[in-house]
Amino acid sequence: MTDSESSADVRALVVDDEKEVADAYALRLRGFCSFETAYDGRDALAVVEDETIDVVLLDRRMPGLSGDEVLAELDDRDYRGRVIMVTAIDPELDVLELPFDDYLCKPVDQEDLRDAVDQQRRVLAYDLLGEYFSAQSKREVIEAELPPETRTNHEGYQSVSTRADTLRERVGRLLNDTSALDAFESIDRGKL
Template sequence: MSHGSWLAESYDVRVAHDCDTAFRELDATVDAAVPDRQLPDGTGNDIVAGIRERDLDCGIAFVTAAPPEQGVSKLEFDEYLRKPVRRDELRDTVDRLVRMNEYGHILREFFAVTGKKSLLEAHHPRSELEQQDEYQQLVAREAELEDDLAEIAARFTPDQLTAICSQVAEETYES
């Protein structure tokens, strides 16, 4: 059984056996990419570079027989799985990548909402703000996002959360 069929039970899977096909299949709807490091017409590194050039927001897990070589720390990937990979290992990895992506989106929205709320609070009296629907919507959305973040965060290790927050902060300051 192929890795794609293992994931098809839970995800909408697109399978590519070469870089050309992968580049045609990659778009903003992709939550996780699982390239091999060695492909007939290039490498998984080429796919990662293409994902980053297109500014696609997806997790990346290499699944490969190739051992990590010097310089692997410079590659932008989230997980590195050595073949043979077990079905549960692959599914757990992709589940984690999808949750990380979801957490990053919610964290970005949380920062935006709290930033707008703080901006309003810095320039207007709280008593005035509490009378405005716009401010009340921000307060309500902030509470919803806090709950969502706590629920998702409970499924990560502290190191994984640190990595996600670092990535979101890096993306925020690059913009």
């Protein structure tokens, strides 16, 4: 990936208790993607709660709420993004039980950091694309088979419609290309 390439539509969160380290990694992402920084685990969880964060860059060793504890909490909350551990802790067998998506040992240079974020952006986009296809298929078959008055006030239909719209927006943002989404919608799912 060249410096001129950008994943500006991915939203990252850099979490490290050492302000200088967090700010240095954030600086390496500047011009590449949008990002937030958090200097402790509790603030990180608050950011994820309040905003759509696609990729979390998480330090393991932090006072208060450790990175491992933040990771467990994200897992408990069914966080719909990717987590990259960025840490000075050399991996041991305990990492086999941790629900992260990538592990980078500090120090991490700009190119590796950006490549890791971009790789996780792509993985997330395709994971969400599958969810979108499922939700959109349900919505389209209901729209093809049932009259508007039957589905308009139906809670399940409204829920799947909202989910499909939200997923379409997020996948389109992450992929920077909606051709896969448009091709899916060209399939006729109604009665012949």
